[in-house]
Amino acid sequence: MRPVDLMRLLVLAAIWGASFIFLRVLVPVIGPVTTATLRVLVAGVALSIYFKIIRLDAEWRHLWKEYVFVGVINSGIPFLVYAWAAQYLQASYLVIVNSTSPLFGAIFSAIWLGERFTAWKLAGTLVGAVGVVLVARVPPPDLNPMFGLALLVSLLAPVCYALAPIYINKSRVSAKPTALAGTSQLAAGLLLLPLIPLAPPTGTFTLVVILNVLGLSLLCSGVAFILYFRLVVDVGPTKALMVTFLVPAFGMLWSVIFLSERVTADMIAGCALIVSGTALVLRSSARAGSQ
Numbered sequence: 668m669r670p671v672d673l674m675r676l677l678v679l680a681a682i683w684g685a686s687f688i689f690l691r692v693l694v695p696v697i698g699p700v701t702t703a704t705l706r707v708l709v710a711g712v713a714l715s716i717y718f719k720i721i722r723l724d725a726e727w728r729h730l731w732k733e734y735v736f737v738g739v740i741n742s743g744i745p746f747l748v749y750a751w752a753a754q755y756l757q758a759s760y761l762v763i764v765n766s767t768s769p770l771f772g773a774i775f776s777a778i779w780l781g782e783r784f785t786a787w788k789l790a791g792t793l794v795g796a797v798g799v800v801l802v803a804r805v806p807p808p809d810l811n812p813m814f815g816l817a818l819l820v821s822l823l824a825p826v827c828y829a830l831a832p833i834y835i836n837k838s839r840v841s842a843k844p845t846a847l848a849g850t851s852q853l854a855a856g857l858l859l860l861p862l863i864p865l866a867p868p869t870g871t872f873t874l875v876v877i878l879n880v881l882g883l884s885l886l887c888s889g890v891a892f893i894l895y896f897r898l899v900v901d902v903g904p905t906k907a908l909m910v911t912f913l914v915p916a917f918g919m920l921w922s923v924i925f926l927s928e929r930v931t932a933d934m935i936a937g938c939a940l941i942v943s944g945t946a947l948v949l950r951s952s953a954r955a956g957s958q
Contacts, residue, residue, distance in 0.1 A: 672902050679894045680910045684917030686887035687758035687765075688925050690750055692879050696870035699750035704859040705880050706750075707742045710888035711853025717889075718849060725846040731854070733840050737847060738855035741831035742888075745824035747859065755817035757928045762918025763802050763938045764821045766945065769911055770795040771829035773948045779833050787947050795944025801937035807929070844899065848892035911949075912942050 693702045718725055727734070749761055756764075770792050777784035799822075806814050834840070840847070870876070898907040915938045922928040 669901075672898065672906075675894050675898055676907075676910055677913065679891060679898065680913030681917045682887055682891045682894070683910070683914045684762060684919075685921050686883060686891075687749070687753070687761045687918050688921045689879050689883035689887065690753040690761070691758045691922075691926055693876065693883065694750055694753040696876055697868035697872070697880075698866050699747065699754065700859070700862050700866040701868045702753075702880075702883070703743070703747040703750040704856055704863055706746050706856075706884045706888055707738070707852040708856025708860065709880065709884035710892075711849060711851075711856045713885055713889050714849030714892070715853055718846065723843070723846055725850045726842070727850065730842045730850075733838075733842050734847065734850045734854045735858070736834065737831055737840070737842075738851035738853070739858065740827050740834065742852050743855035743859055745827045746855075748821060748824045748827075752817040752821040755811045755813040756821065757807055758922040758926060759919045759928050759930050759934060760802065760807075760818065761821060762915050762922070763934065763941065764799075764818065765825055765828075765918075766911060766915045766938065766941050767795060767799060767822065768825040768828040769945045769948050770941070771826050772832065775829050775833050779837055787950060791944040791947030791950075793944070794947065795941045798937040798940030798942075798944060801940060802934055805931055805933040805937065844896045845893070848896055849889075852888060852892075909949075911945055915942060 690702065697705075715725070725734075749765075752761060773782075773784070773788045773792060776782040777788070803815070803818055811817070835847075842850075895907065895910070898910075919930050919934075919938070923930055
């Protein structure tokens with residue numbers, strides 16, 4: 668991996684780790700529905716403008732069904748779930764839950780894509796599951812009665828993240844990856860928009876709130892997806908997935924620095940188990956791909 672690719676990987680991990688910090692700031696003020704909607708809508712509009720500038724044809728007329736489905740599964744549901752869970756879970760917990768995506772991906776690939784569920788994948792999944800259980804057994808000092816339910820519901824987000832590529836692979840989605848990253852978010856934002864009147868913001872859109880919305884949408888969704896797909900093209904999907912190992916570290920670091928959250932030794936141990944399980948799963952996938 669070239670130094671420039673390694674730098675992109677580190678920047679991407681730092682950005683995605685910060686997304687959970689933005690959530691914890693925004694959700695108490697404008698609510699989970701508005702937070703999730705603005706995240707995808709603003710990012711989708713910004714990327715659509717970017718596509719116009721670089722003259723990328725998204726082919727909306729022919730591919731709108733793909734954009735809608737991927738937008739709902741890969742952006743709409745996960746972002747809404749995380750925004751809701753951010754009312755009750757610290758950012759450090761959310762980032763650990765997020766790191767389980769490859770583990771669900773290994774299971775779903777075996778079910779729907781016919782990939783071999785090797786001993787390495789089994790071991791990785793079991794190790795990751797133990798990590799999740801360990802994290803769940805370490806509630807924060809200011810335990811919220813909704814902690815357990817929020818932790819369980821938040822697992823729906825990595826499940827969706829794992830299902831999205833399965834759908835793309837199995838349905839032979841023909842949209843260009845970069846176009847899919849932007850237009851799927853725009854589609855998700857348009858679908859979530861009618862939900863805002865059902866759960867309107869309770870706070871005021873101050874300058875701080877607006878800056879956090881722009882950070883969450885433009886940085887964590889817009890710029891991050893461009894960086895990610897650039898990495899996929901330059902170093903391949905397997906190496907690009909190394910970002911999964913780094914996001915939890917950055918997420919917990921930002922939560923301590925900016926939110927003064929407490930990260931315990933048990934949380935770090937649970938996170939380490941999840942990351943180790945992910946490494947075993949990706950190691951198995953990389954070996955299978957090279958055969």
